[in-house]
Amino acid sequence: MRDEGRKHRHARRRGWGFGRPKIGRTGIVLVLVSVSVTTIYPLLFVIITAVKDRKAYILDRYGLPTSPTLTNFAAAWTNAKVGQYVWNSAIVVVTAVVLSWIVCCMAGYALSHLRFPGRRAAFFAILGSMMIAPQVIIIPLYAMLIKMDLLNEYPGLILVYVTLSAPFGTYLLTSYFKGVPTELVEAAQVDGANHAQILWRVMVPIARPALVTLGIFNFLWMWNELLFALLILQDDSVRTLMVGVANLRGQYTTNIPLLSAGLFLAATPVLMVFMVFQTQLTKGMTLGAVK
Amino acid sequence: MSLTGKRSGVVFACLFLTPIFLLLITFRVVPGISAVWHSFTAWNGISPPTYVGLANYRQLLQDDVFWTALRNNFLLALAVPVWITVSLVLALLIHQEVPGWRFFRAAFFLPTVLSPVIVGTLFTALLRYDGPVNRALDIVGLGAIARDWLGNPATALPTLMLVILWCIFGHGVIVFLAGLAAIPREIFEAARLDGAAGWVFLRHIVVPSLRHVIEFWAVNLVVWSFTSLFAFVYVMTGGGPGYATMLVEYQLYLQAFESNHMGYACALGSALFLLVFGLIILQIRLMAGKED
Numbered sequence: 001m002r003d004e005g006r007k008h009r010h011a012r013r014r015g016w017g018f019g020r021p022k023i024g025r026t027g028i029v030l031v032l033v034s035v036s037v038t039t040i041y042p043l044l045f046v047i048i049t050a051v052k053d054r055k056a057y058i059l060d061r062y063g064l065p066t067s068p069t070l071t072n073f074a075a076a077w078t079n080a081k082v083g084q085y086v087w088n089s090a091i092v093v094v095t096a097v098v099l100s101w102i103v104c105c106m107a108g109y110a111l112s113h114l115r116f117p118g119r120r121a122a123f124f125a126i127l128g129s130m131m132i133a134p135q136v137i138i139i140p141l142y143a144m145l146i147k148m149d150l151l152n153e154y155p156g157l158i159l160v161y162v163t164l165s166a167p168f169g170t171y172l173l174t175s176y177f178k179g180v181p182t183e184l185v186e187a188a189q190v191d192g193a194n195h196a197q198i199l200w201r202v203m204v205p206i207a208r209p210a211l212v213t214l215g216i217f218n219f220l221w222m223w224n225e226l227l228f229a230l231l232i233l234q235d236d237s238v239r240t241l242m243v244g245v246a247n248l249r250g251q252y253t254t255n256i257p258l259l260s261a262g263l264f265l266a267a268t269p270v271l272m273v274f275m276v277f278q279t280q281l282t283k284g285m286t287l288g289a290v291k
Numbered sequence: 292m293s294l295t296g297k298r299s300g301v302v303f304a305c306l307f308l309t310p311i312f313l314l315l316i317t318f319r320v321v322p323g324i325s326a327v328w329h330s331f332t333a334w335n336g337i338s339p340p341t342y343v344g345l346a347n348y349r350q351l352l353q354d355d356v357f358w359t360a361l362r363n364n365f366l367l368a369l370a371v372p373v374w375i376t377v378s379l380v381l382a383l384l385i386h387q388e389v390p391g392w393r394f395f396r397a398a399f400f401l402p403t404v405l406s407p408v409i410v411g412t413l414f415t416a417l418l419r420y421d422g423p424v425n426r427a428l429d430i431v432g433l434g435a436i437a438r439d440w441l442g443n444p445a446t447a448l449p450t451l452m453l454v455i456l457w458c459i460f461g462h463g464v465i466v467f468l469a470g471l472a473a474i475p476r477e478i479f480e481a482a483r484l485d486g487a488a489g490w491v492f493l494r495h496i497v498v499p500s501l502r503h504v505i506e507f508w509a510v511n512l513v514v515w516s517f518t519s520l521f522a523f524v525y526v527m528t529g530g531g532p533g534y535a536t537m538l539v540e541y542q543l544y545l546q547a548f549e550s551n552h553m554g555y556a557c558a559l560g561s562a563l564f565l566l567v568f569g570l571i572i573l574q575i576r577l578m579a580g581k582e583d
Contacts, residue, residue, distance in 0.1 A: 028384045029391070035381060036398035038457065042413055043401070045423060062423060103314065106307035116304040127579055129315045131571045132323040133518045135540045136560040139547050140325035141318065143336060163318040166311050171578065195303035224406030226522040231548065242408040246526055249412045256416055267409050274404045278397060281404070285462055286469035 043267075050260040057257050072261035080251070080258065081236075082265050085244035088233070092154055092240060093222045096161040100169055100218050101211060103162060108173030109199045113185050123174065130167045135227070142231055150232075157232045157240075161225070165218050172287060176210035177203060213284040216277050220270060241266050323564075330561045334554035336547075347558035357559070360530075360537040363448060367516040367538075370452050375509060377456065378463025383497065385464065386471045396468065399461035407458065411526030414454045415441065441528055447535040455523060459515075463508060470504035503577075510574045517567050539563050 049057060051068040077083040110116075111123050141160065142151075150156030180203065188198045204211070229240040239247075245266045252259045274281065330347055334340035351357055381399060385392050402410065417423050418440040425437035440450040482496045498505065521540050524530055530537040530545070539559060547556035 025387070025389050028387055028389050032381070032384055032389070032392075032395040036395055039398050039402050039461070042417060045417070046413060062426070103310045107311040110304045110307035114300040114304040114307070116301045119304075122308060124579070126311060126315065127575050129319050130575060131568060132319050133514075133564060133567055133571065135518050135521065135543060136326055136564045137319060137322035138544075139553050139556055139560065140322035140329065142547075143553075144322060144325075159314065160318055163314040166314060170311065195299060195307075199307075220404055224408070226406070226408050226525065227544070230525075242406050242522075245406075245412060246408050249415065249526065259412070259416065263409055263412060267405055270404045270406070274401065278400070282400070282465050282469075285403075286466050
């Protein structure tokens with residue numbers, strides 16, 4: 001056992017090396033460690049600062065907290081209304097993620113397993129809509145949503161998010177469904193199932209990994225999005241978390257501990273997704289790059 | 292008409308494609324066309340627009356703020372090779388599978404899941420004159436170069452670029468790691484036996500084998516640098532000091548929603564569209580290339 005381990009390590013060490021003679025493995029680790037410090041320290045700073053009270057922060061900005069407190073979190077949650085903004089964001093994002101699944105599943109199934117004239121054209125029309133960059137359309141979209149009475153209404157932002165997520169989602173699911181053998185669809189048809197039933201009972205269970213990837217990907221960008229949220233949900237009562245945080249920044253510039261607590265709370269959902277779903281996330285983010 | 296018969300495919304195709312086309316037409320295509328049409332009008336968003344021909348575009352060509360914003364956008368796009376090199380080198384280092392490589396991969400990836408709003412707010416606090424960054428410089432004896440990094444016209448744009456790099460290099464690392472995983476190890480082994488190392492190795496072995504992935508990522512980054520940096524600017528600098536960090540998409544936002552020059556903002560949007568149009572087609576082709 002031990003010998004094998006050594007052999008393996010040995011094989012790795014004499015493996016192929018990038019600049020090995022010059023840097024060496026210790027050098028590589030050093031570089032990686034120092035870059036990691038730059039990505040992790042800022043977040044650590046936020047957490048450490050968030051548990052200090054204001055006075056402790058002014059006395060010692062960088063040290064570890066001597067008497068940690070959770071009052072900043074409570075203040076951010078209620079006084080700065082982070083709690084309410086989290087709720088608003090959750091309503092918008094969860095609904096949009098679910099609707100995006102439904103819309104993209106239907107489109108993906110049609111484009112991968114149904115025979116109809118103009119299938120290729122439909123696929124490229126959907127991808128082609130990406131040519132219209134979101135920033136270009138915000139003004140007419142804004143005017144249109146006012147006319148449709150969707151300004152300051154959740155459905156306004158939800159529909160925009162679903163639309164923005166549709167081309168990529170359809171692309172992802174179309175290619176995934178294409179990998180499902182036609183025989184499965186045909187067998188289900190012989191059993192008397194129609195296409196809606198096949199999609200729901202055969203395709204969706206098989207495509208679960210792709211759906212998870214799409215869901216996480218959508219959750220992240222929708223949760224983090226600022227521009228459309230800022231314009232469409234302006235009222236304080238419907239404001240999303242990122243818009244709320246952007247406002248906090250102006251309001252609490254001098255109260256860094258409170259600001260830090262707010263930032264930490266705002267980042268918690270994505271950090272949790274990051275920890276739980278790292279593999280799926282990685283897959284989603286490299287899609288289209290390799291193969 | 293039967294729901295399970297031979298022709299049911301066409302029926303269901305219509306059914307399944309209606310929602311997506313309805314959404315795309317209503318919330319993307321129509322506003323897109325409307326933006327182009329309104330770029331030929333004077334419009335304040337309240338009273339009806341009036342046709343003014345090319346006036347907005349003429350104004351655009353004489354607008355110093357627009358040219359500054361455009362220059363800043365191009366400077367950001369010019370930094371893309373640097374962003375790519377950083378990600379590529381780090382991906383190669385992680386690919387050596389030194390002890391703890393999984394941890395490093397996760398650590399690099401961490402900032403990419405955070406919202407630009409959070410990253411921007413955080414770095415605004417860190418980069419203040421009395422913030423931790425300057426304090427760290429002081430400790431290592433570089434106190435002389437300490438300054439208000441985002442408030443100084445000379446350093447604001449480069450600092451913004453660094454923060455953006457911090458935020459996205461991990462995504463590049465993940466993309467390149469996926470690309471590297473697809474390359475047979477024998478290729479690297481052969482290169483090693485030939486004594487290729489460092490720059491030669493990078494230039495003649497890695498870059499050619501990853502050509503497709505690098506192309507894909509570069510196009511993404513350039514499009515991104517023209518169209519997706521609104522939140523960073525909104526949170527960190529507001530385009531200032533002066534117009535030092537003004538970008539076209541941020542000027543569009545200000546013109547439309549702060550000054551109510553909706554017609555002019557539509558012209559800015561159309562200009563932005565023309566700028567990235569070709570690039571996005573390239574992006575779609577790289578994505579869809581594998582579909583054929």
